[in-house]
Amino acid sequence: MLMTKFKAAAAALAFAAAPAAADVDLQFYFPVAVGGAAANTIEELTAEYVAANEGVNIEAIYAGSYQDTVAKALTAARGGNAPQLSVILSVDMFTLYDEDLIHSFDTFATSDEDKAWLKSFYPAFMENSQIDGKTYGIPFQRSTPVLYWNKEAFKAAGLDPEHAPATWEEMVEMGKQLTIKDDNGNVTQWGVRIPSSGFPYWLFQGLTTENGAILATDGGTKTNFDDPKVVEALEYLVDLSKEHEVMAPGIIEWGATPKAFFEGQTAMMWTSTGNLTNVRNNAPFDFGVAMLPANVRRGAPTGGGNFYLFKGSDEAETKAAFDFIKWITQPNQAAKWSIATGYVAPSPATWDTEVMKQYAADFPPALVARDQLEHAVAELSTYENQRVTRVFNDALAAAITGEKTAADALKEAQAQAEAILKPYR
């Protein structure tokens, strides 16, 4: 089933011949937020590695959602049996560091080849992977939000179906043309849908970045929630429903968003690249994928999970885990993973592999995410990350539902975040 113990047949033979060389047993926690195919790919890759490396066993454990995985890893580490490696959200880096649970990769990357490997990833992804110049996370299961649009709806509204909105104003104008009302004046198709349930900060960070703001600075100890540019971005988001009436009012459910898109309830949606395969399989119409529209600049956050190397195991085990991470993030393996799941391949070299080129040629939308990376910034991440983002999410929700003005909500959130982060400076 999903949890499998991989044991190379060769290892058994080697054991019989030379009992001196003890096996290294590794535990590897991984979250799969995308469903069955991803889990299978992880297992295939793990099995391939184990078969090629005598004396290493890897127990790949499907630990549930990102939330579950970090909780499980924290629990296990506190109980003294941390896994050697795990894929966990990149934004949880400060928490893991603060709990003193993870190794820096620099400790193990001693050879020139290893050091080059650490530099082989997109800088946008590495922003969420380093503290004080040291690397604590290796990008693997990474994503970024993009805009999906329904080409048929565009055609019906008299718009160019091959042209997605490139700016904020354009999105509003097109949105107005795409919003359709019935005879009773009730909306049957909205122009755009930016989901705001659960973790609204992520998509909202697209807007703040486009407006030239950076949400967290100073190594995760300071937030800029009340920056006027952030306030402006929030006002834009609120006005999409309130002023321009191109988006449904109130909190918009993340989980129901693809379905709403398929049902023709909205002509455009913002959501993760992790949804590419889902949309490709289920949209009953021709669709396009574009970068998020720009305001003062293009911009988007990155998202998703990194590899972490946990403390608490002996040298040989940690070294083996390090080698495995190095292997699985090499271009060929990363390409296989990216194609199977829709996650963005984390290094330029991966995009240069033959399989990846072939995939991109077959399915050009996959390239949009890659091209957006040069505009991307780190996903909001601080110490006490869950709590700080929660404060921020609450402020966004308060503004979206009209309980507070954008400025007030963000000012309060900033004050609360200050109080939480002060001890960490």
Add this chain to the structure above:
Amino acid sequence: MSWDRALNTVGAWALALLWVLPLAYAIWTAFHPAAYEANFTLWAPLTLENFAKAWSAAPFGRYFLNTFILVTAILIGQFILGTLAAYAFARYSFPGRGLLFGLVLVQLMIMPDILIVENYKLIRALDLIDTIPAIALPYIASGFGIFLLRQTFLSVPKELEEAAQIEGMSALGVLMKVYVPLALPTYLAYGLVSVSHHWNNFLWPLIITNSVETRPVTVGLSIFASIDSGVEWSVINAATLMTSGPLLLAFLLFQRQFVQSFMRAGIK
């Protein structure tokens, strides 16, 4: 009079239709392709694919087994501990009886469900995190169960016990041969409440389990449903029907007996 009856019938049916709606929707989506999740056309094509999909996407067989083990373990524990304690309260007088019974009643209000933080620490200290016993332990001694069985035991005629004692039966013998058989309806009614409660319990197992080997169905379902790429009602509902199916069937088949056991158990 007949007007009255008609009105009652209409009301009862209206409420029934409202109440059965979630189940009806689950059945609808589970047996139709995803495109019909929000599209209720009478002749929509039927399919079993959602079940296959759900089955292959998550180890529901294992979750199901975990839940089964969990519910059985809790039930056995509750029966044994509850019977012994209830017997002591019903038929013995001893110092501290009032105080101890008070402590039992406290658990009717303050259940382990709300003490998640401290119970989590205790389980961690016992090194039982992510095990099935960890899910079960806080519920093994149930204040409700003890209270209920005590009420039933109190209603057993003393003469029956005395007769058994004259025949030379030991205290435990009396309990097993006289009290337990007479309390069978209570055991049945209480057992059904306990099973349905723990079969559907979510928060504590969510906190205390981390892996496929221990996760009960509810936690498995929630993980399965909270995927990045949007809710797929057809597959989720197929999974729901699969995992609640046995309980659903058992309740539907035995609802009459169920209510009767409640009646005879004097749960009222």
Add this chain to the structure above:
Amino acid sequence: MQRTRQWIHAWLLLLPAFVFLLAFTHVPAITTLWNSFWTTARGRRPSRWAGLDNYDTLIADPVFWKVLVNNIWFAIGTIPTSIVIALVMAVWVNQKLAGRGFVRMAYFTPTVLPMIAVANIWMFFYTPGFGLIDQITGLFGMAQSNILGQSDTALVGVMIVTIWKEAGFFMIFYLAALQTIPPSLIEAARIEGAGPWTIFRRVTFPLLMPTTLFVSVNAVVNSFRMVDHIFILTGGGPDNASSLLLFYIYEVAFRFWDTAYAATLTVVLLAILAALAIGQFFFFDRKVHYK
């Protein structure tokens, strides 16, 4: 001598149950209080005595007050409604009725389906645009709703699901109790010339009083305990508008990993439950005799 042996017997019989009762209910309740006076230990900083600091945080925490008020509304909104509906349902299926089997089965479904699964289904019902409620109201030309996505209706949306669950469960208890009422009693009242409503008020309802006590104790406890569906429906949002005390405790303890503050919140919950227990005891004391 004989008496001492009896005592020892009784205590031995109680021992196993009390080990677990104390370990998982009474002792944790006390350690909760104790831990609320300490700070949370973090990887690099051990726990230290905090005095009343956590309580100061609590009083200054707007989210705490919000979820507390929510929880009070939640209790007021769900307890009486679900009890009344349960009673009505039980009365209906206890009399002769066309299709009684189906009706009873329908009322039973909430007991069998896990909340976590049902919440997904209700989420579809509530979904704006293509959700069931909007599809139906749309037929009458009404505009889209967003029940779970607006701060003034999200809690109501959660409450409706709770009532659905609770009423179905409590119905079973009332139904069992109704069946124990001797038909001769009702018949006698009818011969005296009492109408159905008078019979219900004067005969049936008083006889159901012990059930009402039992059910209401359960309903009160559940209103502070049932948070499963919130995980799926709203996650406590928007801006904590549908969050309840226990859900907040879960978040603080297992998402923010601030166990000391979670303990402080739990103390409040324990205090509320204790107060309600005492209140109910006095309220029902005269009306019901449990012995």
